Structures are given as structure tokens and as C-alpha cells.
Amino acid sequence: MVYQSLYRRFRPQTFREVIGQDHLVAALRNAVVEERVGHAYLLSGPRGTGKTSTARILAKALNCIDLSGDGEPCGSCDSCANFEAGNSMDLVELDAASNNNVANIREITANAALGSPGKRKIYLLDEVHMLTAAASNALLKTLEEPPDHVIFVLATTDPQKVLPTIRSRTQHVELTLVAPELLRLHVEQIAKQAELEIDSAAIEYVVEQGSGSVRDTLSALDQVVTAGGIPEHRGSVDALVNAIVAQDLTDSMTAIAETVAAGVDPKDLAYRTTRKLRDVFLAGAGVNSGEATLEELPELAEKAGEMGRAVNVRALELLGQALVDMRQAPDPRLVLDLALVRLFAGTSDPHPVQRSARPSGQTQSSSERPAAQARAVLASAQSTGDGEVVAASSDSSSVAPPPPPPTQATEVDDRPDQVAPVTQTQTQAKGSLELSITEVSKRWEQEVLPSLAARARARFQAATIVTVAEGRVRFELPNETHRERCEQIKSDIETALRDIFEVEVEVELTAAQEEKVQTTAEPKAAVEEEVVDPAEFEANAGTGTTSVDRVLEAFPGAIASGEEDSASR
Numbered sequence: 123m124v125y126q127s128l129y130r131r132f133r134p135q136t137f138r139e140v141i142g143q144d145h146l147v148a149a150l151r152n153a154v155v156e157e158r159v160g161h162a163y164l165l166s167g168p169r170g171t172g173k174t175s176t177a178r179i180l181a182k183a184l185n186c187i188d189l190s191g192d193g194e195p196c197g198s199c200d201s202c203a204n205f206e207a208g209n210s211m212d213l214v215e216l217d218a219a220s221n222n223n224v225a226n227i228r229e230i231t232a233n234a235a236l237g238s239p240g241k242r243k244i245y246l247l248d249e250v251h252m253l254t255a256a257a258s259n260a261l262l263k264t265l266e267e268p269p270d271h272v273i274f275v276l277a278t279t280d281p282q283k284v285l286p287t288i289r290s291r292t293q294h295v296e297l298t299l300v301a302p303e304l305l306r307l308h309v310e311q312i313a314k315q316a317e318l319e320i321d322s323a324a325i326e327y328v329v330e331q332g333s334g335s336v337r338d339t340l341s342a343l344d345q346v347v348t349a350g351g352i353p354e355h356r357g358s359v360d361a362l363v364n365a366i367v368a369q370d371l372t373d374s375m376t377a378i379a380e381t382v383a384a385g386v387d388p389k390d391l392a393y394r395t396t397r398k399l400r401d402v403f404l405a406g407a408g409v410n411s412g413e414a415t416l417e418e419l420p421e422l423a424e425k426a427g428e429m430g431r432a433v434n435v436r437a438l439e440l441l442g443q444a445l446v447d448m449r450q451a452p453d454p455r456l457v458l459d460l461a462l463v464r465l466f467a468g469t470s471d472p473h474p475v476q477r478s479a480r481p482s483g484q485t486q487s488s489s490e491r492p493a494a495q496a497r498a499v500l501a502s503a504q505s506t507g508d509g510e511v512v513a514a515s516s517d518s519s520s521v522a523p524p525p526p527p528p529t530q531a532t533e534v535d536d537r538p539d540q541v542a543p544v545t546q547t548q549t550q551a552k553g554s555l556e557l558s559i560t561e562v563s564k565r566w567e568q569e570v571l572p573s574l575a576a577r578a579r580a581r582f583q584a585a586t587i588v589t590v591a592e593g594r595v596r597f598e599l600p601n602e603t604h605r606e607r608c609e610q611i612k613s614d615i616e617t618a619l620r621d622i623f624e625v626e627v628e629v630e631l632t633a634a635q636e637e638k639v640q641t642t643a644e645p646k647a648a649v650e651e652e653v654v655d656p657a658e659f660e661a662n663a664g665t666g667t668t669s670v671d672r673v674l675e676a677f678p679g680a681i682a683s684g685e686e687d688s689a690s691r
């Protein structure tokens with residue numbers, strides 16, 4: 123017997139069996155019951171979340187001869203049987219990724235006018251954003267005047283790339299990543315039905331691997347079943363996360379080297395590590411990302427405390443960017459290695475007194491200091507563009523990197539220390555905002571923040587009002603990096619405050635006071651709270667890309683909470 127993947131074997135056959143997409147399923151089922159199904163739907167969402175399965179069920183329900191009262195196909199009439207056998211004439215599926223030219227679409231639209239055995243004929247165009255411009259326009263013509271019995275279901279992982287004119291002709295429904303609790307239940311249920319021996323650790327593993335995609339989750343389950351257990355490199359993500367938490371470059375690179383040597387895709391490692399660091403960050407703020415179990419939370423929170431918020435944020439930013447860069451990189455592992463080098467190059471030297479005493483460019487004792495070590499590796503990797511330099515230093519037996527060219531080392535080592543400036547606005551006080559700080563803070567939370575655009579709201583979420591006096595509101599931001607970002611959109615905040623309080627308000631932004639760094643402190647305590655890379659800011663200023671954008675890009679399924687245009691799409 124040919125082995126059939128669990129995903130195919132347990133593909134949902136009714137609306138009820140589609141998991142995690144309740145809003146979509148309810149809308150379609152009602153439309154079927156009330157016979158007001160639209161002529162065109164656009165289903166968008168991450169891969170493996172049920173777009174094509176749902177489209178097939180819709181087609182089946184619309185042609186079922188014995189439809190149940192709640193809109194579910196009966197599963198036993200001739201039409202349903204044909205659908206389940208995959209040979210119904212009422213469903214035409216086209217993978218637009220491989221049939222993307224205008225001739226493919228013309229063929230479909232020409233046939234669409236012809237009758238078919240069932241009541242309705244459904245065209246399912248998968249990955250519709252891959253159509254060429256000419257093909258999109260040919261499709262648009264048909265969507266403008268669809269034959270009565272025809273329904274188009276367009277599926278895409280990237281709705282932004284679908285022609286706006288096509289989007290506007292369709293009912294657009296977004297599918298979301300499936301919550302881990304639902305996936306856990308789903309896996310348990312399938313394991314039971316398929317009589318698979320699988321313990322709870324393996325279930326956690328496949329759910330984590332699936333990252334919200336039903337298909338990926340069941341593929342991981344297939345692999346675990348085939349391999350007879352969780353693959354041995356399972357611990358690799360934890361090893362890398364622990365090394366990052368401990369801010370140990372050598373251990374980090376060793377973890378990467380060992381994991382890649384075990385056959386793990388560096389992109390997969392980077393992705394899972396980023397997710398874990400995200401969980402750590404949220405646990406540090408007392409929030410469960412929804413992917414951690416209750417038992418894991420204390421450990422994650424402890425990690426958050428150990429690495430500190432600044433390093434955690436910086437690690438997320440750099441890994442998020444690495445995930446984006448890795449897509450096009452010929453050597454994705456090098457991108458990951460360099461991201462970690464940059465992460466540790468950004469941390470301050472734990473022995474500042476010794477550093478200032480030694481001549482720049484001297485590297486004998488660099489193996490003791492992750493920051494100097496990382497800077498040296500970064501400098502030589504950047505100057506030569508040679509991946510071998512990095513690969514060599516990931517071998518724990520040769521910890522000290524080759525001495526970098528003196529000019530590079532000087533440039534990197536002598537970077538001026540970052541000082542947190544306090545913005546002082548030298549204008550006349552207006553004295554018209556005569557409210558208490560309590561009152562202003564309250565209305566800021568309840569009225570001003572919700573009125574801001576998504577980006578401004580995200581940046582100012584962490585702002586605390588510290589003083590209100592003489593028409594000025596002073597906000598404190600967690601660190602200088604954050605303050606600079608907020609500074610860019612300060613005028614938006616002033617406008618919003620003016621609109622709410624109906625007086626002119628001046629906004630001042632300060633970064634939280636930094637603690638004095640003790641020269642005798644443990645290396646971890648000496649980490650700078652703000653890590654500012656001027657080059658990165660210049661690059662960002664050009665594109666307007668924020669770290670939030672980059673993380674969103676790296677997690678295609680993620681939806682920024684409160685993102686304004688998501689509701690109107």
C-alpha cells in the first residue's frame with residue numbers, strides 16, 4: 123500500500139473539521155444555507171492553514187444533493203463521492219504558480235461559460251498572486267461578468283501582490299495561523315485515529331515545528347512517526363538560546379555548527395530560535411506568547427531576567443533581519459553566524475578599564491571577552507567577505523580569531539560610547555495644559571493611544587509620562603534607541619494630544635536613566651542598556667523600515683495587533 127501522508131489522509135471533509143478558522147467557516151456555511159454564495163472569494167493566509175481544503179468543502183457543499191440543514195455536505199451522495207475521490211467535474215483546480223500565463227487563464231474562462239454536471243462549478247486558483255499581469259487582467263474580465271453558475275475561489279499566501287482590482291471584486295477572507303492548543307488537540311485526535319504511539323513531548327515538538335500551520339504540524343508528525351521519535355537535534359534550539367542568554371559567542375557558534383552539521387536547515391534553526399527568544403521576551407513581561415506551556419513560563423522568565431531586555435530586543439531585531447536576509451543568501455548559515463557576531467559586538471566590553479589601557483588593535487586576550495572577540499570576527503569577515511573566518515572561530519578548540527587588519531580593528535574598537543541625551547525644548551512655556559499628571563496619563567491611555575496610527579501606537583506603547591507642566595508633557599522611553607525612534611514621530615503625538623486636550627502641547631522625550639556601570643561587576647551586568655548602531659539607523663531612515671516591519675516580514679503569518687488596514691482589506 124502506498125503511504126499516504128497524514129495531512130492528506132486527515133484532510134478535512136466538512137466545514138466542521140476545518141480547525142482554527144471559525145469566522146471563515148461560519149460565513150461560508152451560512153452563505154451555503156441561505157443560498158447567497160458570492161461569485162468570487164479571495165482566501166489569504168499562511169501556508170497550510172486550510173485555504174484549499176476550505177475551497178474544496180465549499181465546492182462539495184454547493185453541489186451536494188443531500189445537504190444537511192447546517193450547510194454541511196452529506197459525504198455520501200454521488201456528487202460528494204466524486205469530490206472525495208478527487209474526480210468531480212464541478213471543481214477545477216489550477217496552481218497559478220506553474221500555470222501563470224494568459225493562455226492558462228483564457229482556457230479557464232472559455233470553459234467557464236460551458237455547463238457542468240453539478241449545480242455550481244467552482245474554479246480554485248491557488249497562489250493567484252503568481253499570475254502575470256496579462257493573466258491577472260484576463261481573470262479580472264471574467265470576474266467582472268462571471269457566468270451565473272460559476273464561483274471563483276482565489277487562494278494566496280500574499281494578498282498584497284494580488285491586483286487591487288481583483289481584490290475589490292472578491293470577498294476577501296483572511297485565514298490565520300492556528301493556535302497551538304488547537305493544534306495540540308488535533309494532533310492528539312489524529313494520533314488516536316491513526317493508532318500512533320506518541321508521547322506528550324513528541325506532541326509538543328510537532329506543534330512547535332508546525333508553527334501554526336496544520337500541514338507543517340502533520341508533516342512533522344509524519345517525520346516523528348517515521349523516525350520513531352523526536353530527532354536528536356531537538357536540543358539544538360535550546361542550546362543556541364541558552365548561549366545567547368549567556369551572551370557567549372563561542373557557545374552560540376558551536377551550537378549553530380553542530381546543528382547545521384546534524385542536517386538542520388539554518389533558516390529553520392534561526393526561525394525557531396527567534397520564536398523562542400520572542401517567548402522569552404514576553405515571559406519577562408509576564409505574558410505568555412501562547413506557544414509556551416505553563417510549566418515553561420518560569421524558566422523563560424528567568425532567561426529574560428538573565429539576558430536583560432536590551433539584549434533580548436537586540437537579538438530579536440538582528441535575528442529577524444537575518445531571517446529576511448537568509449531567503450536570498452547563497453550561504454544562509456553565514457548570515458546567522460554574522461547576526462550573532464553583530465549581537466555580541468554590540469555589547470559593551472566587560473573590562474572597560476583594561477580596554478582603555480591597551481593599545482587598540484591588540485587582540486591577545488580577546489578570547490576572554492565576547493564583545494571584543496565578536497568585533498574582531500565581524501571586522502575580518504566584513505573586510506574579506508570570507509565565510510571561512512567565521513567558520514573557523516566556531517570551532518571551540520580555536521577560540522581566538524585571527525588578528526584582524528589593524529585599521530578595521532581600530533575603527534570598530536574605537537567606536538564612541540553612546541550617551542543618552544535628554545531632549546530639552548527651548549521654547550516658551552504655554553501654561554495652557556493645566557491638568558494633573560494622573561489625569562493626563564489616564565486620558566493618554568484611554569483616548570490618545572488608541573487614536574494613534576498603528577506605528578506610532580506601537581512605538582509609544584512603552585512610553586511613560588513622567589512630568590506634565592507648563593504645556594509640556596515629558597515621556598520616558600525604556601532606552602535611547604527607542605527614544606530616537608519615537609523622536610521621529612513626535613509631531614504626530616503632539617497633534618494627537620492637541621486634538622484630545624484641545625490645547626497646544628509640547629512633547630519631550632527622554633530615555634530611562636542608566637545605572638552606573640561598575641568596573642568590578644560581572645560581565646553580564648556591564649551590558650549597555652542601549653545598543654545603537656548608527657549604520658543601521660541610517661539604513662532604516664532610508665527605507666522607513668522598523669524592527670516591527672522586519673519581524674512581521676520574517677513571520678509571514680503574524681498580524682501586528684491593531685494594524686489598521688488589516689480590517690479594511
Ligand SMILES: [Zn+2]
Binds near residue numbers: 185189198199201203
Ligand atoms: Zn452530498
